[in-house]
Amino acid sequence: MAPTSTAPVAAVLRDDAEALAQARRLAESFAVEAAERDRDRRLPRAELDELSASGLLAITVPADHGGADVGTRTLLEVFRLLAAADPSIAQIPQNHFAFVNVLRENGTPRQQEFFFAELLAGKRLGNAQSETGSRTVQDIRTRLSATGEGDFLLTGKKGYSTGALLAHWIPVVAKDSADRLQVAYVPRDADGVTVIDDWAGMGQRTTASGTVELDQVRVPADRIVPHHLTFQRPQLHGALSQALHAAIDVGIAGGALAEAAEFVRTRSRPWGESGVDTAAEDPLTIQRFGELGIRVRAAEALLEKAGSAIDEARADLTDDSAAAASIAVAAAKAFADGAAIEVADALFEVSGARSSLDSANLHRHWRNARTHTLHDPVRWKIQHVGRYTLNGTFPPRHGHI
Incomplete structure (x- = not known):
């Protein structure tokens, strides 16, 4: 195997703390022009090169291959931070990490040595999975x-x-x-x-x-x-993939809530009957922000619990632990789906008429939430949670649960 084209020279991160520090740094940077990139459909080429150079794309490379081998909770927090800043950038490497996991699960030692070195050099994995003309998403004709x-x-x-x-x-x-x-x-x-x-x-x-x-x-x-071979034994491939999607939804919810709060504090006017000087003092607006804040905190807590369940199952992988992890992820994804859409919609409710101006581009949060949450139908996740809760039925072994 020969290396591919040159990628940005990448930092090599050592542990979870370094990964989170890099994610926070990049999230702060990526947020600055997120609205403009969305409005102009400007692809984040420079930002992805920054992501490669940061070393974050190699944080799940095993330690014996030189990677940080971070825990799933850390990986999900990295995605949540990036998605709160720009969920398009966060979605691009979602499949990257899913296919790193494929290599971890079933790659030969030679394949792992080669591709893990590529990742540590900052190389990016894309994906070619879904087929738009097939009968179902599981129907592969390639x-x-x-x-x-x-x-x-x-x-x-x-x-x-x-x-x-x-x-x-x-x-x-x-x-x-x-x-x-x-x-x-x-x-x-x-x-x-x-x-x-x-x-x-x-x-x-x-x-x-x-x-x-x-x-x-x-x-x-x-x-x-x-x-x-992944699906012939207890597996976490589906749980990890779906947890990354859940992290993006949680990030969208948090990003929308933060921007709504900033808009209310700096640009909204109080309702005349409220008797207060600023929109941020309106008790009914405060009440709604409290409700939305609780939704976001609950979504974050379920995401963290899902990450812990995956890490626990990875340490002792059985049919029982794999099922528990998939159910924890399904619950987190189902809740995050609704939270992202609700918060992105309520943004306009609390911010007032000015928030609907196209120039503000606040509607990108709802568009992003509504689009990304279509990735996997949560009604089926709720079905699996119900079957598991009522009858102890394990979810199926595939990449969507």
């Missing part, structure tokens, strides 16, 4: 076919490929001749790979979640990881 010469040809078309446009490697979910799930790690600039910047969602506008076309892409056997 195929890996053996050439008879020791490698494979990859053919298919993917949608919602967040991160692929600005990645160094694109992990592609495909099925082999035996109909088994595989992940092929393909260089972004490989022959036969076309990444189309055609994402046109109303929210998460700068995630570049477009289309990837794969036309007879040659893939060496040592860049293919048997993903089907």
Whole structure:
């Protein structure tokens, strides 16, 4: 395996504290032009290079490969901080960490050595998973076919490929001749790979979640990881992936609440009947902020509990512990979904008519929340929580719970 194109020289973070410090620093920086990037659909190219250089993209690399190997609670807090600043930037590396986990779970020692070194150098993993024309999200039509010469040809078309446009490697979910799930790690600039910047969602506008076309892409056997093995045993792949999505939703809620508070303090006028001098002194507005603050705090607490459940299960992985982790994540995701939408909507209620001006672009919080929460239907998560709570039924083994 030869390295790919040069990426920014990356810092190597040593522990959870350094990871959180970098996340706070970047979040403060990314928040400054988040509204402008959203308004202009300006892709965060420079910001992603900063993210690579910060070392945050390698924080789940195992310690024996030189990584910080941070806990899941820390990883989720990193995502929450970034999402509160700019949820598009936070969503771009979500699949990066999911596919780092695929390497951790089923990569060979040689694959792990190579790709973990790439991550420590600041390389970014994109994704090519979903297929917009298939019957369900689990229906994968992209195929890996053996050439008879020791490698494979990859053919298919993917949608919602967040991160692929600005990645160094694109992990592609495909099925082999035996109909088994595989992940092929393909260089972004490989022959036969076309990444189309055609994402046109109303929210998460700068995630570049477009289309990837794969036309007879040659893939060496040592860049293919048997993903089907993940789901033949107790697994945390789905829980981790979904927890990252939950962290983004919690971040959106917190970011919207913070901006609403700033707007009320600095730009809103009090209602004439309130008898107070400023909007921030209005007791009814204070009451609503209290309600919203409780929602955000509850979402943060459930997210932290989900991270702890994943860490506990990772330390002693059984069917029982894996199920408990997935249920904890499902509860966090279901609650965060509603909290993000409610807070982003209530922002206008507490801020008044001026907040609806397009120039303020406060509606980006609702657009982002409404768009991102469509990723996985929480009604099914609630079903699994109900079955587990009432009958002790374990959730299924797949990447969506």
